[in-house]
Amino acid sequence: xxxxxxxxxxxxxxxxxxxxxxxxxxxxxxxxxxxxxxxxxxxxxxxxxxxxxxxxxxxxxxxxxxxxxxxxxxxxxxxxxxxxxxxxxxxxxxxxxxxxxxxxxxxxxxxxxxxxxxxxxxxxxxxxxxxxxxxxxxxxxxxxxxxxxxxxxxxxxxxxxxxxxxxxxxxxxxxxxxxxxxxxxxxxxxxxxxxxxxxxxxxxxxxxxxxxxxxxxxxxxxxxxxxxxxxxxxxxxxxxxxxxxxxxxxxxxxxxxxxxxxxxxxxxxxxxxxxxxxxxxxxxxxxxxxxxxxxxxxxxxxxxxxxxxxxxxxxxxxxxxxxxxxxxxxxxxxxxxxxxxxxxxxxxxxxxxxxxxxxxxxxxxxxxxxxxxxxxxxxxxxxxxxxxxxxxxxxxxxxxxxxxxxxxxxxxxxxxxxxxxxxxxxxxxxxxxxxxxxxxxxxxxxxxxxxxxxxxxxxxxxxxxxxxxxxxxxxx
Amino acid sequence: xxxxxxxxxxxxxxxxxxxxxxxxxxxxxxxxxxxxxxxxxxxxxxxxxxxxxxxxxxxxxxxxxxxxxxxxxxxxxxxxxxxxxxxxxxxxxxxxxxxxxxxxxxxxxxxxxxxxxxxxxxxxxxxxxxxxxxxxxxxxxxxxxxxxxxxxxxxxxxxxxxxxxxxxxxxxxxxxxxxxxxxxxxxxxxxxxxxxxxxxxxxxxxxxxxxxxxxxxxxxxxxxxxxxxxxxxxxxxxxxxxxxxxxxxxxxxxxxxxxxxxxxxxxxxxxxx
Numbered sequence: 001x002x003x004x005x006x007x008x009x010x011x012x013x014x015x016x017x018x019x020x021x022x023x024x025x026x027x028x029x030x031x032x033x034x035x036x037x038x039x040x041x042x043x044x045x046x047x048x049x050x051x052x053x054x055x056x057x058x059x060x061x062x063x064x065x066x067x068x069x070x071x072x073x074x075x076x077x078x079x080x081x082x083x084x085x086x087x088x089x090x091x092x093x094x095x096x097x098x099x100x101x102x103x104x105x106x107x108x109x110x111x112x113x114x115x116x117x118x119x120x121x122x123x124x125x126x127x128x129x130x131x132x133x134x135x136x137x138x139x140x141x142x143x144x145x146x147x148x149x150x151x152x153x154x155x156x157x158x159x160x161x162x163x164x165x166x167x168x169x170x171x172x173x174x175x176x177x178x179x180x181x182x183x184x185x186x187x188x189x190x191x192x193x194x195x196x197x198x199x200x201x202x203x204x205x206x207x208x209x210x211x212x213x214x215x216x217x218x219x220x221x222x223x224x225x226x227x228x229x230x231x232x233x234x235x236x237x238x239x240x241x242x243x244x245x246x247x248x249x250x251x252x253x254x255x256x257x258x259x260x261x262x263x264x265x266x267x268x269x270x271x272x273x274x275x276x277x278x279x280x281x282x283x284x285x286x287x288x289x290x291x292x293x294x295x296x297x298x299x300x301x302x303x304x305x306x307x308x309x310x311x312x313x314x315x316x317x318x319x320x321x322x323x324x325x326x327x328x329x330x331x332x333x334x335x336x337x338x339x340x341x342x343x344x345x346x347x348x349x350x351x352x353x354x355x356x357x358x359x360x361x362x363x364x365x366x367x368x369x370x371x372x373x374x375x376x377x378x379x380x381x382x383x384x385x386x387x388x389x390x391x392x393x394x395x396x397x398x399x400x401x402x403x404x405x406x407x408x409x410x411x412x413x414x415x416x417x418x419x420x421x422x423x424x425x426x427x428x429x430x431x432x433x434x435x436x437x438x439x440x441x442x443x444x445x446x447x448x449x450x451x452x453x454x455x456x457x458x459x460x461x462x463x464x465x466x467x468x469x470x471x472x473x474x475x476x
Numbered sequence: 477x478x479x480x481x482x483x484x485x486x487x488x489x490x491x492x493x494x495x496x497x498x499x500x501x502x503x504x505x506x507x508x509x510x511x512x513x514x515x516x517x518x519x520x521x522x523x524x525x526x527x528x529x530x531x532x533x534x535x536x537x538x539x540x541x542x543x544x545x546x547x548x549x550x551x552x553x554x555x556x557x558x559x560x561x562x563x564x565x566x567x568x569x570x571x572x573x574x575x576x577x578x579x580x581x582x583x584x585x586x587x588x589x590x591x592x593x594x595x596x597x598x599x600x601x602x603x604x605x606x607x608x609x610x611x612x613x614x615x616x617x618x619x620x621x622x623x624x625x626x627x628x629x630x631x632x633x634x635x636x637x638x639x640x641x642x643x644x645x646x647x648x649x650x651x652x653x654x655x656x657x658x659x660x661x662x663x664x665x666x667x668x669x670x671x672x673x674x675x676x677x678x679x680x681x682x683x684x685x686x687x688x689x690x691x692x693x694x695x696x697x698x699x700x701x702x703x704x705x706x707x708x709x710x711x712x713x714x715x716x717x718x719x720x721x722x723x724x725x726x727x728x729x730x731x732x733x734x735x736x737x738x739x740x741x742x743x744x745x746x747x748x749x
Contacts, residue, residue, distance in 0.1 A: 341543040344718045433712045440540060440700060442693050443533070452686045455526045458519040459679040465516035466672045472509045473665050476502055476658070 037067045044076045053080040071097035075107050082110065087117045104134055109141050116148065124148070139165050139172070146178065155182040173203055189218040209240055220248055225255035243272070247279060259286050277303035277310075308388050320387050324380050331364055331372070342366070342436040347429045354428060358421065362428065366435040375420060382417055385410045484636050488643045495650045502657045509664055516668070520675045527678050530685035534741050537692045541738050544696075544731060547703055547721045685741070692737045699730045 028036065040063035047056035060077035063070070078093030094111035101107065112127035125148075132141050146161035159182050165175040180195035196215050200208050212231050219228035229252040236245055246269040253262035266283045270276065284299035308316070340346075353362040359379060363372040383390070386409065424431075482490050703721050704711060713719075723731070 341539055341546060343543075343546055344715065347716075429716060430712060433715045436543070436715070437708075439536075440543070440704075442540075442696060445690065445693055448533075448686060448690045448693060451526055451529065452683060452690070455523060455679055455682050455686065458522045458526075459676065462516055462519040462523075462672060462675050462679075465512045465519070466668065468512050469509055469516075469664065469668055472505050472512070473661060475505055476661055 033066045037063050037070060037073065040066070041070070041073055041076060044073070044080075048076060048080050048083075051083075053084045056080040057084075069100060071101040071105065071107065074100070075110060078107070078110055078114075082114060082117075085117075087114050090114050091118070103130070106131070106135070109135075109138070109144075112141075113144060116144075121148075137168055139168055142168075143174070146175070150178060150182065153185070155186050158182050159186075171202060173199070176202070184214075184218060189222050193218050209235060209238070213240060213242060213245070217248060220251055220255070223255060225252045228252050229256070243269075250282075254286065259290050262286055263290070275306050277306040280306070305388070308391065316391075317384065317387060320383060320390065324383065327359065328376060328380075331360065331376075340439070342432050342439065347432045350428050350432050354425065358424075362424075362431075366431055367438065368431070368435070378413070378417060378420070382410065382413050385413065485640050485643045488640065488647065492643055492647050492650070495647055495654070499650050499654050499657075502654060506657050506660055509661065513664060513668065516671065516675075520671060520678075523675050523678045523682060527682040527685070530682050530689060533689045534685050537689060537696070538738055538741065540696060541692075541734050544699060544703060544734070548723050548731070549720075688737050688740050692734060695730060695734055695737070699727065699734065702727055702730070 040059055044056045044059045044063065047053075047059065057077055057080045060073055060080065063073045064077070067073075074093045074097035078090040078097065081087075081090035081093060091111060091114040094107040094114060097107040098105045098111065108127045108131035112124050112131060115121075115124040115127060125145075128141060128145050128148075132138065132145065135141065142161050142165050146158050146165065149155070149158035149161065159179060162175045162179045162182065165172055166179065169175070176195050176199045180192045180199060183189070183195060184192035193215050196211050196218075200211050213235055216228045216231035216235070219225075219231065229249065232245060232249045232252060235242075236249065246265040250262040250265040250269070253259070253265065263283060263286050266279055266286070270279055270283065273279065280299050280303040284296045284303065287293075287296035287299060350362045350365060353365050360372045360375055363369075363375070389409070485492075703723075706714070721727075
């Protein structure tokens with residue numbers, strides 16, 4: 001029985017070995033495999049170019065299964081993964097290619113841009129610098145590095161790279177434009193204009209108007225007002241759609257001391273942008289130079305009003321409300337009214353308080369707390385309503401009255417308060433007399449009597465408690 | 477059952493029960509004392525409030541007296557003799573020995589039910605276990621049953637020892653709490669006579685002031701009608717012109733009487749609270 005089992009096992013092993021050899025012998029030779037891989041890679045490349053990335057990856061994997069030591073396959077796979085935004089997987093593929101190919105591998109570039117996508121900028125720069133050191137004429141790599149420098153505002157480095165690109169390819173639209181932008185950012189407007197000129201010369205098209213506008217702005221900064229104005233007026237004639245065109249034309253006229261014309265263009269801008277307080281202030285300054293004081297004042301008021309409306313509710317009213325609260329609280333601290341005799345002398349004192357603090361100090365002195373409270377509320381509402389004027393008064397005291405003209409001043413409340421104020425002043429002596437009468441008011445006699453009874457009751461309760469406590473203590 | 481407990485605890489359980497009874501009795505008395513104390517403190521507060529009101533009224537009466545004098549005399553100087561000392565703080569500093577809140581919060585408490593029942597359950601369970609095991613053992617395994625019986629006995633003895641210890645501890649605790657009650661009672665016994673005397677004194681002064689205020693108000697209303705008999709308008713004209721009132725004998729008598737009341741205010745004030 002056992003011997004039969006062993007014989008069966010032995011036969012099975014021999015059969016399996018033979019099958020294995022048979023399958024092995026049926027595989028490709030090394031050369032055939034290589035050819036197959038080349039074919040695969042060509043196919044991967046074409047799939048990649050066609051944008052069929054997932055198929056390209058599958059085929060690249062098949063190629064790797066056949067021979068896993070060809071760096072090109074890993075690069076192709078990595079690029080497809082990169083396009084599918086699997087940056088981490090792409091990075092692994094490029095690293096594998098670098099491992100196989102060594103320092104001169106082009107995979108450094110691809111790995112660098114993968115690092116950039118993963119926001120590892122140090123590794124990005126390391127790989128890219130290494131790559132550019134070996135392939136120093138590769139414009140794609142130079143553009144990648146220059147763009148990075150442009151993005152992080154290192155315009156000196158950016159210019160170096162773009163100049164290199166420009167020397168390699170003088171027709172590079174992108175590099176000329178970036179050079180112009182970088183020089184402008186660095187403040188070298190002349191050079192910037194130079195490159196913008198090159199751009200318009202090489203690529204005359206729709207962008208020319210925009211480039212002309214930028215050039216005009218740069219010329220304005222360089223105080224070359226005439227040329228700038230010429231360009232801007234040219235753009236204005238062809239109705240170039242830019243909101244700020246009129247501002248720049250006005251600036252040019254200001255530079256050329258043609259203030260009337262600058263006002264004209266600023267005004268047309270302000271009509272379409274009525275809340276741009278900076279331009280309104282600018283126009284106010286021009287009016288000042290022209291001696292048109294009335295217009296100047298109006299503009300200053302208008303800009304102040306816009307600024308006031310822009311402010312948050314808290315910053316508008318915080319100080320005023322705090323002031324009112326302190327005033328109200330502080331007044332009531334003085335309101336610890338002790339009985340006193342008001343005679344003719346106190347009339348003088350009441351007037352003195354009235355003159356020192358007409359917001360109601362005399363009312364507190366005379367013990368009219370309710371009257372003080374009511375009038376204080378009315379006054380507080382008035383102060384809050386004219387808070388813009390108050391704010392304006394603090395900033396520009398000379399134009400306070402004009403600000404009243406411009407705004408909806410609460411005249412009715414003001415007149416009412418003025419009337420109260422005058423009435424208060426006129427009737428102050430009578431108020432003192434009334435206060436004296438109030439002081440003479442006595443409480444009801446019955447009330448005094450009831451207090452006495454309540455007191456007697458309390459004392460009686462106290463006595464009872466005393467006796468009871470004594471008894472209770474004795475029980476312990 | 478209590479015989480059993482006494483045997484197990486060598487009589488300590490009986491003593492514990494006595495302690496609990498004493499504690500409960502004293503606690504009930506303290507509770508009543510605290511209630512009375514609470515009422516007394518409320519009365520004390522009321523007496524002080526009335527005193528303050530009477531003082532304020534007295535101050536106002538003095539000002540009114542001054543105003544009447546001013547109506548007759550041109551230069552009236554502040555006379556020290558007719559001033560109520562305006563220090564309300566004097567009367568506010570009343571004694572408050574051991575606040576009522578603390579007495580109420582520190583009332584010693586004891587869960588008597590827990591003492592009498594819970595810890596005896598252990599003993600009962602040990603005894604019942606002993607009985608139950610015996611019955612089973614008779615029918616089945618005699619040797620094994622003897623083992624269980626011995627272990628039950630050992631458990632019973634150890635439970636007895638721990639119960640004894642517990643009873644002693646609980647007795648100590650109850651004694652401490654009973655002592656707390658005695659301390660609280662002593663504190664009330666010491667402080668209450670002072671509070672009582674103080675309140676009586678406050679009451680006396682307040683009643684005197686009240687009496688004076690009562691008389692003053694009555695007399696002042698009469699005098700006021702005489703002095704300010706004119707219409708408001710004429711009074712106002714007089715006020716502006718600073719015209720004095722020509723006092724007749726009757727008015728003078730009344731003023732003198734009011735002055736006497738005002739000097740009474742001063743006398744009262746000398747008697748410090």
